Amino acid sequence: MAPAAGGAVLALSGGVGGAKLALGLADALPDGQLHVVVNTGDDFRHLGLHISPDIDTLLYTLSGLSNEQQGWGVADETFRALEALGRLGAETWFLLGDRDLATHLRRTELLAAGRSLSEVTAELAARLGIGAHVYPMSDQPVRTTVICGDRRLPFQHYFVAERCEPAVDGFTFDGVEGAVPNPAVMSLLADDVPERVVICPSNPYVSIDPVLALPGFWQALRDCPAPVILVSPIVAGAALKGPAAKMMSELGVPASALGVARHYCERYPDLLDYFVIDASDGTLAPEIADLGVEVATTATVMKSREDKVRLAQFVLEIGHP
Numbered sequence: 191m192a193p194a195a196g197g198a199v200l201a202l203s204g205g206v207g208g209a210k211l212a213l214g215l216a217d218a219l220p221d222g223q224l225h226v227v228v229n230t231g232d233d234f235r236h237l238g239l240h241i242s243p244d245i246d247t248l249l250y251t252l253s254g255l256s257n258e259q260q261g262w263g264v265a266d267e268t269f270r271a272l273e274a275l276g277r278l279g280a281e282t283w284f285l286l287g288d289r290d291l292a293t294h295l296r297r298t299e300l301l302a303a304g305r306s307l308s309e310v311t312a313e314l315a316a317r318l319g320i321g322a323h324v325y326p327m328s329d330q331p332v333r334t335t336v337i338c339g340d341r342r343l344p345f346q347h348y349f350v351a352e353r354c355e356p357a358v359d360g361f362t363f364d365g366v367e368g369a370v371p372n373p374a375v376m377s378l379l380a381d382d383v384p385e386r387v388v389i390c391p392s393n394p395y396v397s398i399d400p401v402l403a404l405p406g407f408w409q410a411l412r413d414c415p416a417p418v419i420l421v422s423p424i425v426a427g428a429a430l431k432g433p434a435a436k437m438m439s440e441l442g443v444p445a446s447a448l449g450v451a452r453h454y455c456e457r458y459p460d461l462l463d464y465f466v467i468d469a470s471d472g473t474l475a476p477e478i479a480d481l482g483v484e485v486a487t488t489a490t491v492m493k494s495r496e497d498k499v500r501l502a503q504f505v506l507e508i509g510h511p
Contacts, residue, residue: 197223197385198223198224198225198378198383198384198385199215199219199223199224199225199384199385199386199387199388199506200225200226200227200375200378200379200383200384200386200387200388200416201215201224201225201226201227201387201388201389201390202226202227202387202388202389202390202392202398202401202402203226203227203228203229203244203248203390203392203397204228204229204244204390204392204393204396204397204398205229205232205243205244205247205248205261205262205392205397205432206247206261206262206431206432207390207391207392207393207423207430207431207432208228208244208248208390208391208392208397209247209248209251209252209256209390210251210390210391210492210498211388211390211391211421211492211498211501211502211505212224212226212248212251212252212322212390213251213252213495213498214492214495214497214498214499214500214501214502214503215322215388215502215505215506216252216320216321216322217495217498217499217502218499218502218503218506219506221321221322222321222322222323224321224322224323225322225323225325225375225378225384226248226322226323226324226325227325227326227327227372227375227401228242228244228245228248228311228324228325228326228327229244229327229392229396229397229398229400229401230242230244230245230307230326230327230328230331230332230400231327231332231333231334231345231363231396231397231400231401232244232334232345232346232349232396233245233331233333234333234344234345234346236281236284236286236346237275237280237281237286238298239291239294239295239297239298240294240297240298240301241284241294241346242297242307242311242326243262243346244397245311245324245326246290246293247261247262248324249293249311249314249315249318249320249324250262250263250264252315252318252320252322252324253318253319253320255289255318261431263285263287263290264287264289264290267287267288267289267290268287268288268289269285269286269287269288270288271286271288271291272285272286272287272288272291283350283351284346284350284351285350293314296314297310297314300313306329307326307329308325308326308329308372308373308374311324311325311326312324323374325372325374325375326372327371327372327375327400327401327404327407328369328370328371328372328404329370329372330365330368330369330370331365331369332363332364332365332366332369332400332403332404333345333363333364333365334361334362334363334364334396334400335361335362335363335364336348336356336358336361336396337358337359337360337361337362338356338357338358338359339356339357339359341356342362343356345396349433354433354436357440358436358437358440358441359440359441360441361395361396361399363399363400363403366400366403366404366405367405369404369405370404370405371404371405371406371407371410376407376410379410379411379414380410382414382415382416384414384416385416386416386417386418386419386505386506386508386509387411387414387416387417387418387419388419388420388421388505389418389419389420389421390421391421391422391423391430391490392423393423393429393432393433393434393437394423394434394450394453394454395434395437395438395441395453396437399457402457402458402461408458408461411461412458412460412461417463417464417508417509418461418462418463418464419462419463419464419465419466419486419505419508420450420454420462420464420465420466421466421490421501421505422447422450422451422465422466422467422468422471422490423450424438424445424446424447424449424450424471425447425468425470425471425490425491426468426470426471427445427446428445429445430491438450446471446474447465447467447468447471447474447478448474448477448478451465451478451481451483452481455481455482455483460482462483463483463484463509464483464484464485464486464508464509465478465483465484465485465486466485466486466487466488466490466504466505466508467485467486467487467490468487468488468489468490468491469487469488469489471487472487475487486504486508488501488504489501
């Protein structure tokens with residue numbers, strides 16, 4: 191297998207889909223060259239614990255602990271603590287496995303001791319033997335709210351408790367105006383460290399928009415000399431994981447790679463340099479190119495570890511002679 195081109199890479203990721211490509215990038219790059227900034231708009235407190243679903247999905251994926259069949263949580267998980275909590279009258283709609291619970295307990299303990307979310311995340315990653323750098327998008331809380339008619343649902347209530355069933359009218363990112371983009375990530379950009387920026391295949395509305403909505407962040411990405419490469423989370427009109435296609439349809443946006451490209455190009459002008467689409471969506475390439483972004487086509491469905499590495503290498507070689 192040929193080595194991947196380039197040096198340090200900054201990746202933006204949500205949960206399952208983003209973590210898959212992040213794993214491929216981690217495999218394709220030497221330890222220490224991958225930097226991943228993760229959405230924390232999904233974070234919430236539950237049963238007194240600080241839970242960071244997207245960070246945990248990334249940590250479990252990069253450390254080899256993840257449940258690959260369901261895409262989230264820990265492999266070989268048990269739920270005895272949750273069962274006991276239910277008998278005691280606690281809410282059990284959010285599935286907390288016994289091994290997963292240890293992560294939330296440790297995170298909450300360290301935060302209560304005065305550590306920042308960035309410091310806690312770095313320690314958890316180190317304890318799990320992860321060679322990549324993992325950063326929460328901000329140390330200040332930003333919380334995604336899903337607007338469903340006259341209802342405003344915290345994201346996890348929409349996503350887990352209500353199984354994404356309510357029709358979506360929009361989103362807010364509460365607290366984003368006063369939040370600061372992760373200082374370590376901003377320093378990387380200010381020092382021109384990344385040789386490329388990769389936006390992993392994640393839900394544009396609830397996984398990537400919260401990150402890019404941080405004051406000054408998407409502009410810093412646009413202005414850095416590294417090419418910004420986005421991998422479409424929509425393949426042949428469907429989201430491989432999660433409710434992205436459903437959300438797009440309910441918002442009146444075509445549930446296609448073209449719809450994703452328009453979202454980014456209209457909301458974040460001149461941000462994207464390359465847009466990677468699946469070969470099955472090749473007929474959309476001319477319309478996407480008309481938006482002012484270069485289109486690259488390959489197989490983007492990641493079913494195996496080899497698929498993840500192959501896509502990562504394709505992304506890392508874009509633009510190289």
